[in-house]
Amino acid sequence: MLTVNRYKCCYCGACVGVCPTCALELVETWLEVSTECKECGLCAKICPVGALEVRA
Amino acid sequence: MKCDLVVVGGGPGGSMAAKAAAAAGLNVVMLEKRQEIGDPVRCAEGVSKRSLHKMVQPEPEWISSEVKGARLYAPDGNSIVMSEDKSGGEVGYVLERKVFDRGLAMLAAQAGARVMVKTRALGLIKKDGAVCGVSAMRIGEPIQIEAPLVIGADGVESKVGRWAGIDTTLKLDDIESCAQFLVQDASIDDDYTEFFLGNSIAPSGYAWSFPKGRKLANIGLGIQGSRSKPGEAVRLLRQLMKSRFPNGRVVEMVVGGDPCSGPINSAIADGVMLVGDAARQTDPLTGGGILNAMKAGAIAGEVAAKAISAGDFTRKGLQEYEARWKEDIGKTLARSFQLKEFFVKLTDKDINQLIGSLAKEDITKMDLGGMLRVLFRLNPKLLWSLKSLII
Ligand SMILES: Cc1cc2nc3c(=O)[nH]c(=O)nc-3n(C[C@H](O)[C@H](O)[C@H](O)COP(=O)(O)OP(=O)(O)OC[C@H]3O[C@@H](n4cnc5c(N)ncnc54)[C@H](O)[C@@H]3O)c2cc1C
Ligand code: SF4
Ligand code: SF4
DSSP: OEEEOTTTOOOOOHHHHHOTTOOEEEETTEEEEOTTOOOOOHHHHHOTTOOEEEOO | OBOSEEEEOOSHHHHHHHHHHHHTTOOEEEEESSSSTTOSOOSOOEEEHHHHHHHOOOOGGGEEEEOOEEEEEOTTSOEEEEEGGGSOSSOEEEEOHHHHHHHHHHHHHHTTOEEEESEEEEEEEEETTEEEEEEEEETTEEEEEEOSEEEEOOOTTOOHHHHTTOOOOOOGGGEEEEEEEEEEOTTOOTTEEEEEOOTTTSTTSEEEEEEEETTEEEEEEEEEGGGOOTTHHHHHHHHHHHHHOTTOEEEEEEEEEEEOSOOOSOOEETTEEEOGGGGTOSOTTTOOOHHHHHHHHHHHHHHHHHHHHHTOOSTGGGHHHHHHHIIIIIHHHHHHHHHHHHHTTOOHHHHHHHHHHTTTSOOTTOOHHHHHHHHHHHOHHHHGGGHHHHO
């Protein structure tokens, strides 16, 4: 499962731009993850602050 | 609600598009999902003074400072200086984007566009396959805006293109992961933008200091997505602060993703035009995207007005936008992409050699092309693969 650490996220949208399945949506300061997420981890890799993690 | 054109996104690209279209007489609605335009900032705020003045008459409060030139540091500490109008465009003014972005939105509003904030586009409305509007969420309430034309100016996270069948997903090679602090430090050079190169400083990217006056500067870095790992950009920035600005006081934090894919093949679809970061029109070498977004936005706004009066909203009717943005910024973007693809592979030794080779040359009066030619003459072996671009 993809988890968002909302205490870390700076709501920049970089992760949204790389998601191949359009699973992410930034609603002002709130990053939404939809069921389209394939847990590929690309978004976690790009996140400048390390707010995203794919957990088993 | 009904209008001629919906612009999605209230950044520099969207505002210039809305302004141009409204000035040409269209009924325009511009949607911005944030409650405050321009905030939070995701930018180092550098623009070429000359190019900005060609497009708008900037208000004094849009500009934090004016710089004389740029200084480039090799990993070994050697540096070279380029003067303002020769160093390729990304220096000149350091803006205050919170004020600048809102200022541009106000120009759009003054031209007659309706600006809706805290309003997020959710999707395109289509009838028999043709775009006929945008569905949105406005302060928590769903709304529908009917319009035959939509301009997607929704930035790095753009969805409008994807909704219209243009794949704008960024591969990790094609985005820079960035972090920046606004720093107060006595050691900041108020007159020069500074660039720090090196694979341990910013792998396949660079670090920068863009001064905002009175010893305040945007100090940040970008690294290629494929060389990033979770939290890496912020970690490297902290490291840079320790080594270069140990006494710096951080008063603001910015993070973001900057596209460096080079432009997409086509920025139009039936009923849709993409501008700015949404069309990946950011310069892949420098990461500068404000002016390109503004240029493309202004062209798209004009073409929208023509399409409305001609009643043709198909790809064919929007072809003029495609031709004009490619003519205006497309060639530079393509060249920058090839240069970037080369430079991201350089080792620190290569960078030291290149910058070191310029030590005895007078490059202060050269533009980027001139400097590349000198570099090529001095380092033919290293730069051989760029031959066709340089000569
Ligand atoms: C760290 C960093 C440093 C940079 N430094 C520079 C620099 O020094 N000089 C330079 O020229 N460029 C720089 N850039 C690039 C520059 O910030 C962008 O190229 C520029 O902002 C692009 O403008 P735009 O109008 O296309 O998009 P944006 O300015 O990103 O505007 C897009 C807008 O659309 C809104 N939006 C998104 N989705 C929706 C939706 N569904 N509904 C409604 N609204 C939506 C967003 O909230 C946003 O306000 C930098 C980028 C980064 C990340
Ligand atoms: S990339 Fe990271 S900081 Fe930026 S919006 Fe996504 S999770 Fe938040
Ligand atoms: S893990 Fe992959 S699919 Fe899931 S949100 Fe991140 S990028 Fe998208």
